[in-house]
Amino acid sequence: MRVKARFTALxxxxxxxxxxxxxxxxxxxxxxxxxxxETGTDDVTVSVGTFNEFGxxxxxxxxxxxxxxxxxxxxxxxxSNEARDNLTTRLAAGSGLSDIEAIEVDWLPELLEFPDQxxxxxxxxxxxxxxxxxxxxxxxxxxxxxxxxxxxGPQGVCYRADLFEKAGLPSDRESVAAMLDGSWxxxxxxxxxxxxxxxxxxxxxxxxxxxxxxxxxxQNAYEDNDGNVIATENADVKDIYEQILQASVTxxxxxxxxxxxxxxxxxxxxxxxxxxxxxxxxxxxxxGNAEGVEGWDIADVFPGGGGNWGxxxxxxxxxxxxxxxxxxxxxxxxxxxxxxxxxxSKGTFPxxxxxxxxxxxxxxxxxxxxxAPTGEILANRATAVxxxxxxxxxxxxxxxxxxQALTRVDVDKTDDPASSWEKFVTAVGAL
Amino acid sequence: xxxTDRVQPPPPTTKQQTSRDKSVKRLAFSHKVPKWDVKLSPxxxxxxxFLLFAVTGLFPLAYTAWVSLHSWNLxxxxxxxxxxxxxxxxxxxxxxxxxxxxxxxxxxxxxxxxVVLAIAIAAVLDANLRARTFWRMGVLVPFVVAPVAVxxxxxxLFADQAGLFNEMLTGIGLDPVRWHSDSLASHAAIATMVNxxxxxxxxxxxxxxxxxxxxxxxxxxxxxxxxxxRQFFSVTVPMLRPTIIFVVITATIGGLQIFDEARVFDQAxxxxxxxxxxxxxxxxxxxGWGQRNFGRASAVAWLLFLIIVLIAMANFLITRxxxxxxxxx
Numbered sequence: 093m094r095v096k097a098r099f100t101a102l103x104x105x106x107x108x109x110x111x112x113x114x115x116x117x118x119x120x121x122x123x124x125x126x127x128x129x130e131t132g133t134d135d136v137t138v139s140v141g142t143f144n145e146f147g148x149x150x151x152x153x154x155x156x157x158x159x160x161x162x163x164x165x166x167x168x169x170x171x172s173n174e175a176r177d178n179l180t181t182r183l184a185a186g187s188g189l190s191d192i193e194a195i196e197v198d199w200l201p202e203l204l205e206f207p208d209q210x211x212x213x214x215x216x217x218x219x220x221x222x223x224x225x226x227x228x229x230x231x232x233x234x235x236x237x238x239x240x241x242x243x244x245g246p247q248g249v250c251y252r253a254d255l256f257e258k259a260g261l262p263s264d265r266e267s268v269a270a271m272l273d274g275s276w277x278x279x280x281x282x283x284x285x286x287x288x289x290x291x292x293x294x295x296x297x298x299x300x301x302x303x304x305x306x307x308x309x310x311q312n313a314y315e316d317n318d319g320n321v322i323a324t325e326n327a328d329v330k331d332i333y334e335q336i337l338q339a340s341v342t343x344x345x346x347x348x349x350x351x352x353x354x355x356x357x358x359x360x361x362x363x364x365x366x367x368x369x370x371x372x373x374x375x376x377x378x379x380g381n382a383e384g385v386e387g388w389d390i391a392d393v394f395p396g397g398g399g400n401w402g403x404x405x406x407x408x409x410x411x412x413x414x415x416x417x418x419x420x421x422x423x424x425x426x427x428x429x430x431x432x433x434x435x436x437s438k439g440t441f442p443x444x445x446x447x448x449x450x451x452x453x454x455x456x457x458x459x460x461x462x463x464a465p466t467g468e469i470l471a472n473r474a475t476a477v478x479x480x481x482x483x484x485x486x487x488x489x490x491x492x493x494x495x496q497a498l499t500r501v502d503v504d505k506t507d508d509p510a511s512s513w514e515k516f517v518t519a520v521g522a523l
Numbered sequence: 524x525x526x527t528d529r530v531q532p533p534p535p536t537t538k539q540q541t542s543r544d545k546s547v548k549r550l551a552f553s554h555k556v557p558k559w560d561v562k563l564s565p566x567x568x569x570x571x572x573f574l575l576f577a578v579t580g581l582f583p584l585a586y587t588a589w590v591s592l593h594s595w596n597l598x599x600x601x602x603x604x605x606x607x608x609x610x611x612x613x614x615x616x617x618x619x620x621x622x623x624x625x626x627x628x629x630x631x632x633x634x635x636x637x638v639v640l641a642i643a644i645a646a647v648l649d650a651n652l653r654a655r656t657f658w659r660m661g662v663l664v665p666f667v668v669a670p671v672a673v674x675x676x677x678x679x680l681f682a683d684q685a686g687l688f689n690e691m692l693t694g695i696g697l698d699p700v701r702w703h704s705d706s707l708a709s710h711a712a713i714a715t716m717v718n719x720x721x722x723x724x725x726x727x728x729x730x731x732x733x734x735x736x737x738x739x740x741x742x743x744x745x746x747x748x749x750x751x752x753r754q755f756f757s758v759t760v761p762m763l764r765p766t767i768i769f770v771v772i773t774a775t776i777g778g779l780q781i782f783d784e785a786r787v788f789d790q791a792x793x794x795x796x797x798x799x800x801x802x803x804x805x806x807x808x809x810x811g812w813g814q815r816n817f818g819r820a821s822a823v824a825w826l827l828f829l830i831i832v833l834i835a836m837a838n839f840l841i842t843r844x845x846x847x848x849x850x851x852x
Binding site for chain 1: 789796
C-alpha cells in the first residue's frame with residue numbers, strides 16, 4: 093500500500109517535470125484598428141524592442157530632444173533568436189509587446205499570415221523611400237505595409253587576393269569582378285581553375301551557404317503564389333540542388349563546412365577556402381573570424397544577378413497603446429538621414445534609396461578588406477537585386493530541410509545526392 | 524502520517540473554574556479545535572505545494588491534452604477540433620520514432636555510467652581523505668556551470684575538423700571520429716556533456732546517504748571478515764536503496780527530456796542534417812516553434828509524458844528488486 097502511494101506520487105512528480113510546456117493561445121486577431129489618434133501633445137512613453145545592434149542609442153536622445161513629450165524606453169535583446177521567441181510568444185499571449193518591435197526579414201512570411209496583429213504603416217509620405225524589393229517583402233496582398241525597412245544585406249563576393257595570386261588568378265578587385273561576372277556556372281568554372289592550382293584550398297566555404305545565394309534568385313522556389321508547396325516538383329530547385337552538389341562534391345570546390353559551426357569559424361584561420369558570398373554585415377563576421385589573416389578583399393559582383401541576405405524592419409503591433417506615436421517614431425528612425433547615422437554608428441547598411449546615393453555612404457572604405465570602397469560596392473550590389481523571392485508560410489521549414497539535405501551530402505557524407513533528395517522529399521511531405 | 528501518531532488527544536481538562544465565563548468559553552472552544560486541527564492541519568501545511576502543482580503542473584498537463592486534440596497555430600491559436608488526428612499523424616512519422624530511439628540511446632549512455640560513476644566517486648569521497656570539503660565541493664563544480672556554457676566548451680572539443688579530441692586521435696595515428704555525422708558518436712558526445720554536469724551532483728547525494736549508514740554495520744562486517752569490496756557490495760549498495768531509486772528516477776525524467784545539450788550541439792539546433800541526435804523534446808520544439816504547429820507538438824508532449832510514466836514504473840520495479848537483494852532492513 094505504501095509502495096503504491098509513493099508510486100502515485102512519483103508519477104505525479106514525473107508529470108510535473110515532463111510537461112511544463114504551456115500553451116497559450118489568444119483568440120484569432122481582432123479587427124485591424126489601423127493607426128489613429130493625435131501625436132505630439134500628451135506626454136507618452138514609447139517602448140522600442142530591438143536586437144543585436146541597430147545603432148539607435150544616439151538617435152533616441154535626439155528624438156527626445158525634438159519631441160519633449162516623448163520618452164523612449166529601449167528594450168534590447170542580445171540575439172535575434174531571443175527577440176523572435178519573445179515576439180511570437182507575446183503575439184500568442186496577446187499582450188506584453190513593445191510599441192515598436194524590430195523584426196528580421198526572415199520572420200516576415202510567418203508574420204504576414206497574421207496582418208491583424210500589426211498596424212498598417214503604408215503612408216504617402218514614405219512611398220518610394222526604400223528599394224522596391226525591401227518594401228514588397230513586408231507588404232500583404234491587400235497592400236498593407238507591416239514594417240518600415242531599416243537595413244539590408246546586399247551581397248558581393250569576398251575573396252582572398254593572396255590565394256588567388258598564388259593560384260595564378262587575377263587578384264585585383266576589378267579583374268576578379270570581371271572574371272566572376274555572369275552565371276553561377278562561370279563562378280564554378282573559375283573555381284575549378286583555382287582548385288586545380290591551389291594545393292588543397294577549396295573555392296567556397298559551404299554548399300549550403302552558396303545554395304542560399306542561388307535559391308534567393310528564384311521567384312517561386314518552394315511555393316507558388318497561393319502558398320501551395322511545389323518544392324519537390326520544381327525543376328529549378330532540383331537543377332540548383334544538382335548543380336551545387338556537382339560543384340561541391342564531384343568537382344571538390346567546397347570546403348565541406350556548415351555555416352556558423354565551430355569548424356567553419358576555425359576555418360578562417362587555416363586558409364580552407366578562397367571565396368565566400370558576403371552581405372554587408374558579413375564583413376564584420378569575416379574580420380572577426382579571420383583576425384590576423386591578410387589578403388581578404390571584396391569584389392563588386394554577384395553570380396547570376398544581385399542577391400540580398402538579411403536585413404530588418406520596424407513594426408507597430410496593434411496590441412500597443414501608443415500606435416500613433418509609435419508610427420511617427422518608426423517613420424523618423426527609418427528616414428534616410430537617420431539610417432546613415434545608424435550605419436556610421438554600427439554598420440547597418442541602409443535600404444533607403446536616398447541613403448544609398450549619399451556621399452557619406454559611398455565614401456566608406458574598409459581597411460581590413462584592403463581599403464575596398466565597401467560603401468560604394470554594397471550600394472551597387474543593393475541596386476542589382478532584381479528578384480524578390482516569394483516566401484510563404486512554409487518557406488523556412490522547407491529551406492531547413494533543403495539545407496539538411498545539402499549538409500548530408502556535402503559535410504556529413506552520409507548520403508549521395510539521390511538518396512538525400514529522397515529524404516528531402518519525405519521531410520517536405522511531413523510538414 | 525507520523526505527525527498524527529504523535530499528537531495526543533487533548534488532556535482531560537482538570538477542574539474548571541466556573542467563576543469566569545471567558546475562560547470557560549475559551550476552554551470549550553479549544554476543546555473542539557484540536558479535533559479538526561489534528562485531522563486537517565497536516566494537509567493544510569502541505570497544501571501550498573499541491574495547490575501550486577495544480578496550477579503549474581496539472582493545468583498545463585490537461586491543457587496540453589486539450590491542445591493536442593485541435594489544429595492549433597502558435598500565433599493564430601485554436602483551430603478546428605481534430606480528435607486524435609495529431610496523434611495518428613505523429614505516430615506515422617519516421618522522425619518521431621527516430622527521436623524516440625535517439626532519446627533512449629542518449630538516456631542510456633548518460634544515465635547508466637552516471638549512476639555507476641557517482642556511486643564509485645561517493646565511495647571514494649566517503650573514505651578518510653585530507654581536505655575532504657575541498658574534494659567534495661570539487662565534484663560539484665561542473666554542476667554550477669550553465670548547460671549552454673558546457674555545450675559551448677564541449678562543442679569546441681567535439682568539432683569534427685578542428686576539435687581537440689579529433690586532433691588528439693589523429694595525433695596518435697587513429698581515424699578522427701565523425702561526431703556530427705555518425706549517430707552513435709553524436710549520442711556519446713552529448714551523453715558526455717550530461718555526465719559531466721550531473722555525475723558530481725549525484726555523487727554528493729550518494730555521499731550523504733552513505734554517511735547515514737551506521738558505522739557499526741561496517742564494524743560487524745569487518746569482524747565477520749568482509750573486505751572493503753565485499754562491504755561495498757553487501758553493505759553500502761543495499762543500504763543506499765532508497766537513494767538509488769531516487770537518483771535513477773530523477774535521472775530517467777531528466778534523461779528522457781534532454782534538450783539543452785543536444786540543441787546546442789550544432790548551430791541549427793534541429794539534431795543534425797540526418798536527425799542523428801534529434802531527441803523528443805527537440806522534436807516538440809521543431810513542431811511547435813519551427814512549424815508553429817502546437818497541436819502536433821502537444822501530441823508529442825503527451826506521448827513523451829506517457830513514455831516517462833511507463834519507464835518510471837519499470838525503473839521503480841527493477842531498482843526495487845536489485846536493491847532488495849542484499850536483504851531488506
